[in-house]
Amino acid sequence: MADETPNPSPPLAPATSDRPTDIDHSPAPVSVVVTESESLSVTESECEQPTTPPVAESGSLVVVDEKEDLPPPPPSVAVVVEVKTSATQEGVGVFEAEKPKPTEDKKIPQSLVSFKEESNVVADLSDSERKSLQELRQLVQEALDSNRFTFSPPPPPPPPKDAEKQCSAQEAPIKLENAPAVPSEPTPRIEENPEKEAQEVAKEAEQLSIWGIPLLKDDRTDVILLKFLRARDFKVKDAFVMIRNTIKWRKEFGIDALVDEDLGDEWEKVVFMHGYDREGHPVCYNVYGEFQNKEVYAKAFSDEEKRAKFLRWRIQFLERSIRKLDFSPGGVCTIFQVNDLKNSPGPAKRDLRLATKQALQVLQDNYPEFVAKQVFINVPWWYLAFYTMISPFLTQRTKSKFVFTGPSKTAETLFKYMSPEQVPVQYGGLSVDYCDCNPDFSTSDPVAEVTVKPATKQTVEIIIYEKCNIVWELRVVGWEVSYGAEFVPTAEDGYTVIIQKATKKAPSDEPVVSNSFKVGELGKILLTVDNPTSKKKQLLYRFKIKSFID
Template sequence: MADETPNPPPQAVAPPPSDGHLSLAAAVAADKEEESQPPPPEPAPAPAAVVTVTVTESESTAKEEEEEEGSLSQPPPVKEELLTPPPPPPAAVEVKTTSTQEQEVVSAAAVAVAVPTVESEKPTKQISHSVVSFKEESNLLSDLSDSERKALQDLRQLVQEALDTKQFTQKQEGQVEENKAEEQEGEISIWGIPLLKDDRSDVILLKFLRARDFKVKDSLLMIKNTIKWRKQFGIDALVNEDLGDEWDKVVFMHGYDREGHPVCYNVYGEFQNKELYAKAFADVEKRDNFLKWRVQFLEKGIRKLDFYPPGVSTLFQVNDLKNSPGPGKRELRLATKQALQLLQDNYPEFVAKQVFINVPWWYLAFYAIINPFLTQRTKSKFVFAGPSKSAETLFKYISPEQVPVQYGGLSVDYCDCNPDFSVSDPATEITVKPATKQTVEIIVYEKCILTWELRVVGWEVSYGAEFVPNAEGAYTVNIQKATKKAPSDEPVVSHTYKVDELGKILLTVDNPTSKKKKLIYRFKIKSFLD
C-alpha cells in the first residue's frame, strides 16, 4: 500500500564469494594483508567477480558504421603478438568504462544549477542560499554536549513534575474526560512512546529541545501544547480510521535515502486533476478532511521509525512541484499554510531533509510568502532543484536503485514486478559529458548468463550493445543496434545475453548534446547451472 513504509533495508554485509562482486579496494587490502602475514594452511577460494571502473578520454576517431540488430561483423585483424591473451584474473567479469570525447564543447547548459534559471522576462529574485545546510545531530547521550545533557536532564525533571501533578491531563470545564488509564498510571505517550521510560523517551524529548534551541521551559510548553492538540484532534482514534485511498498518489512512501531514512514523496502535480483538487480544497470541510488524511499518513509512518539511538527517527521528504497548481490557487495556499504551521508546532524534528524538485520560476514568489512562517532551523533543511537538475539532486541523497523510475531512478513501484532486480541490487552512476561517447565494458571470464538494465536520465542519446569475443577471427554480435533514445521513450532498457564464449559486452552511450547526462546501469550474473 502507498501509505505503508516498506521494511527497512538490510544491514550492509560483505557478499559471499558466489555473489560475484568484490570491490577493488577490498582486493588490494587483501593483497597487502597477505604479504604481511604468513600464508594460511589452505588458500581461500577466489572471488567470483572483481569490478573495477576506469575512465579515460581521447579524441574520437571516425564515426562507427551502424549495424543491424542481431547482425555479425568481422573484427579487425589482430596483431600476431596479441593472439595469446594474458591469463585472466580469478574472476567471472571485469567492468571498465571508457569515455571518448568527440569534440570539445563549452556550454552554459553543462553547468550545474540548484535553482532553475529565471528567464529575463520573469522575476529575477532568487531563493536565499545563505542558510547553512542542515546536518542531523546524534541522539546518543555520549555525543551530546554538556549543556545539552543538562538541558535534557532538566526537561526530564520538569516532565516528571508535570506528570505527578497531572498537568498533561487537566480537562477544561465541560470537556469529556479522556485517557483516564494514562492519568491513573501517571504516564503519557506520544507516537506510542512514553515520555519518561527508556532511551526512546530521550529521543522524543531531544526533538522538542532542538525545536526550541534547548530552552527547557519553552520545550516543556511545546510538549504540553502538542499533547493538548493531539487530544483535540483525536490522533489515537484517527490512526485506525479508514479515510480511503484517493490521495495515495499525492503522498506515498518509497525506498530509503543513503543514510537509511524512509523517503516520503509529495506530488503536487496530482492536483491538476480538477476533481481531486475539489475533493481536497473546495471548502473548509474538505480541507479539514484532507488535513486529517495527511496527519494520519504521517502518524503511521512515524510509528514505524526506530527511536532507539542510534536508530533512524526522521523522514526524508521529496516535494515534486512539476505541474503543480500555480500561486493563483487560493485554496491550496491556505491549506499549505495551515499544514505547515500544524506540522511545525506538533511534529518537531521529524524531517531530516526537504528536497524540492522540478521547481518552477513562480515558486520563488510563493516561497517568499511562506518564508516568514518557517524557523531558521526548518529552512536550513531545504534543498531546491529545477527540472533539469532534479534527478541529479536526488541521487546526491538517494541511491538510484532506491529512486522511483519516474524520478530518474531504477526502482519500480512495489505493486509492479521486476523479476531480475530489486532495491537491494546496487546501481552505478556515470556522468556522460557533452559530445562524448561512453562505453561500459563488461569483460567476461566465465561462461554465464548476463542480465543488465540501463537508463540515461532524459535520454537524447544513442544506446547500443554488442558482444566482442576474445577468439581470433570471431564475429562481433550486435545485441542492440545503436538507437537514438528520445525523452518520451521507455525510461529503462534491459537485456539478457547468454555468454557461451569468453569476451566482453560493450554498452555504448553516445551523447551528441551540449548537456551532461547521467548514465545508470547495473547487471547480474547467472551460471548456466542455475
Template sequence: MAEEPQTHPIHPPEEATPPLPPPTAEEIIPPPPQLPESISEPPLASLSLDLHQEPLPPPPTAAEESPLTIAEKDSPLPPPPPESPPSTTATATATASQPLAAALSVSQETEESTETEMKSKPPPQSLGSFKEESNRASDLSPSELKSLHEFKALVQESLSAAQFGSEEVSIWGIPLLKDDRSDVVLLKFLRARDFKVKESLSMLKSTLKWRKDFGVDELLKEDLGDDLEKVVFMHGFDKEGHPVCYNVYGEFQNKELYAKTFGDEEKRQRFLRWRIQFLERSIRKLDFNPGGINTIFQVSDLRNSPGPGKRELRIATKQALVILQDNYPEFVTKQVFINVPWWYLAFYTMMGPFLTQRTKSKFVFTGPSKTPETLFKYITPEQVPTQYGGLSVDFCECNPEFTVEDPATEITIKPATKQIVEILVNEKCTLCWELRVVGWEVSYSAEYVPNDERGYTVIVHKTRKMLPTDEPVVLGSFNVTELGKILLTVDNPTTKKKRLVYRFKVL
C-alpha cells in the same frame, strides 16, 4: 520499447585464420593501474574509467549501413580514416561475477577535471544548510546534557501532578520517561526550542493537548480511503538510511480530485486528517532508540502544481504547516523541492513567516533540469523512482530481475562524447542489465565480444537513437556461452552533459 536481445550461436570461421605476427613494443597494452595498498581490491569485480582521444570514424559505406546482426571479428581492417576533429570516448570496464561488486579507479587527470567541474557547477538554490545532530545523550555538549536533565525533571513533575492528563503518557508509541527512547523524543522538543527548557516543556504540553483534542490515537484506526496514495507516498531510503517521502502536488491538476479534496471546509479537514494519519503511521515505523534513524527525507514535486491562485489549496497548506511545525518537531532531516516553477519562491516568501529559521535551513530548491542531479546527491539512483530519473520501480512480473538492493553506477557523459561500458564475463551465465540516460537524446547499442579472436561479435541491440519520449529504462540480457565482454555504448552528440545510470547482474 527496446528491441529484444538477439542471441546467435558463435561459430569459428570456416577457414583457419593465419597466426598473427608478434606485437611490437608500441602495440603492447600496458597493464591496468594498481590500486593503492590502503585500498583493498574487490575479490570478484573491478570497474575502471579511462578517457582517451580517438579520431572520428569515416562516413559509413553502403555495406556498413546494412542491418548486420553478426560481425566477423577476423574481417580485414578498414582503411585509416581521414583526419578530422577528435572526439572523446570514455570507457568504463566492469567484471561480472556472482556476487557482483565494483570499484572505481580513475586516472589523476580525470579526477582533477571532475573536481574542477564540480567547483564550477552552481549548487541547487538553498536558503541554508543543515546537518542532523546525534540523538545520543553521550554526544551532547555539557550545556545540552544539562538542559536534557532539567527537562526530564520537569516532565517527571508534570507526570506526577497529572498535568498531562494522567501519570503515564505516550507519544508516537513511546512512553515518556520509561526508557532511552524517551530521551530521543524529548531531544526533538529541546532542539525545536534551542534547548530552552521551559519553552520546550510548554511545547510538549501543547502537543499532548492537541493530540488529545485532534483524536490522533483514534485517527490511526480510521479508514480514510486511498484516493491520495499517488499524492503522498513513501519510496526507498536516502544514502544515510532515512525513509523518503514524496509529495506530488501535480496530481491536484485533476479537477475531480481537487474538488473532492479541497471543495469545502469539511473536505479540507478530511484531507488534513488523512495527512496526519499518513504521517503518524510513518513515524511509528521509525527507530527511536539512541543512534537510530527517526527522521524522514521529504521530496516535494512541484511540477504542474496548482498555482498560488488556488485559494482552497493555499488555506489547506497553511493549516498543515502550522500543525506540523507546532506538533511534529524535528522529524524532517531534509526537505527538497524539485521541479520548482518560477512562482513558487514568491509563494514561499509569503509562507516564510510561518516557518522557523531551523526549518528553513533544511530546504533545498531545484528546477526541472537539475532534479535528477539534485536527488542523486542524497539518494542513490536505484532508490529513486523512474519518474525522477532513477531506476526504482515497484517489483512486478514485468521487471523481476532488479530490486532496490541491486546497486547502480552513475556516469556523467560530456558533450560530443561516446561512453562505452565494458562488462567482462568470466563464466558461462545469463547476464542482464538495465540503463537509462535522463532525457535521452543519445544513441544506444549493445554487443557481445568473445575473447576468442576467431569468434564472432554478436549485436545484442542495434544502434538506436533514444528520444525523450521513449521508455525511461532499457532492459537487456544475453546468454553467455563463452567468455568475453558486453559492450554498452552511449553516444552523446548534444552540447549538454548527460547522466548515464546503469546496473547489471548475473542470473
C-alpha cells in the same frame, strides 16, 4: 549531507529481495571496463592500450605505476575505468578525479549553510544542552506525578436549535383526562468512587506515550524531549508548554484511534514513501501536480468536510511513518522530504491554500524536528517569488534544510542525497514503483553511475568468463543519445552478435532499457552510449549474472 556517504541498509524494514531462484550467488565470472572516447576524432587504433589498466576507487581515478607490486586481481568483479581523450596522449599519471563543481543557478535561492543533524546521544550534547534536557525531564516527571497531562475529553457539540424543539415536542408527555396517576420512578443515583477515578487517571498517566513511545520509560524519551527542546531553542519552559499542548491535541484529535482507521487510498499518489537517502532516512514524496486532476482535487478540498478528511488522512500517513522510525539514541528518527512542484495548482487555488496553511500549522505545533531535509524539485517561477517574500521570516535553521532545483537538475540534485537505485524512475533513478513488477532488480541491487562528456562515446565492457545468462538495465537521464549493445566473442573465428542496434533515444522515449542475453561462449558484452550533444549526460546501469540454462 555528504555526497560520498555510502548507502547504508534501510533502518526501517529490509528491502524485499526480488532475486530469482536461479541466480548464481558465487562470484560473478565477469569484469567491467568503461571506455570513453571522442566520438568524432579518435578511433580505437589511434589510442595505445595501457599495460596495466587503471583501477577505479570511490571518488578518485587511480592509475597504478608499473614499478609497483600489483595486487592479485579480485576473483569476482573487476571494475576498470579507461579514459581515452586524444590520439596524442603519451603517458598516464596518477591523479584524483576532480569533483564536479556545483553549478550555480542564480534563479534558484539556496541556503549558504547546509543543515547537519545534531546528535541525540546525551554524551554528545553540550553542558547547557544536557542541563536543559535534565530540567525538562524533571518537569515532565512532575507533570506525570500530578496528572497535569490528563485532559478531559471535549464535550459533544450542542444539537441544533430546531432539533432541540423537535426533540422536546416528541418527548412532551400526553395528558389524558381521568387517567390514573402513574408513580414516577426514582432517578437512579450515580455512585461516585473518587478512589477508582484516581486510579484510572494514574493508570492513564502511566501509559502516556507520544508517537508510540512511552514517556520516561527508557532512553528513547531523551530523543523525543530533544525534538521539543530544539524546536524551542532549548528554552525549557517553552518546550514543556509545547509538549503539554501536543499531548492535549493528540487526545482531542484521537490520534491513537486514527492510526488504525481506514481512510481509503484516494491520495496514495499525492503523498508516498519510497526508498532511503544515503544516510538511511526514509524518503517521503509530496506530488502537488496530482491536484491538477479535478476529481482528486474535489475529493480533498471541495468543502470543509472533505478538507477535514484529507487533513486526517495526511496526519494518519505521517503518524504511521513516524512510528516506524528508530527513536533510540543514534537511530534514524527524521524523514527526508521531496516536494515535487511540477504542474502544482499554485497559490490561486484558495481551497488548497487554506488546507495547506491549516496542515502546516498542525505539523509545526505537534510534530517538531521530523524533517532531515526539504528538497523542492521542478520549482516554478511563482514559488521562487513566494519564497523570496517569506524568506526573511524563516529562521536560519529552517532555511538550512531547504534545497531548491529546477526541472533540468532534478535527477542530479536527488543523486547528491540518494543512490540511483533508491530514486523512482519518474525522477531519474532506476527504482520502479512498488505497484509495478521488476523481477530482475530491486533497491538492493546497486547502480553504477558514469558521466558521459559532451561529444564523446562511452562504452561499458562486461567481460564474461563462463557460460551464463546476463540481464541488465540502463538509462541516460534525458536521453538525446544513441544506445547500442552487442556481444563480441573471444574466439577469433567467432561472430559478433548485435543485441541492440544503435538507436537514437529521445527524451520522450521509455526512460529505462532492459535487455538480456544467453552467453554460450567466452566474450564480452559492449554497451555503447554516444552523446553527440554539447551537454554532459548521466549514464546509469546495472547487471546481474544468472546461472546458464540450456
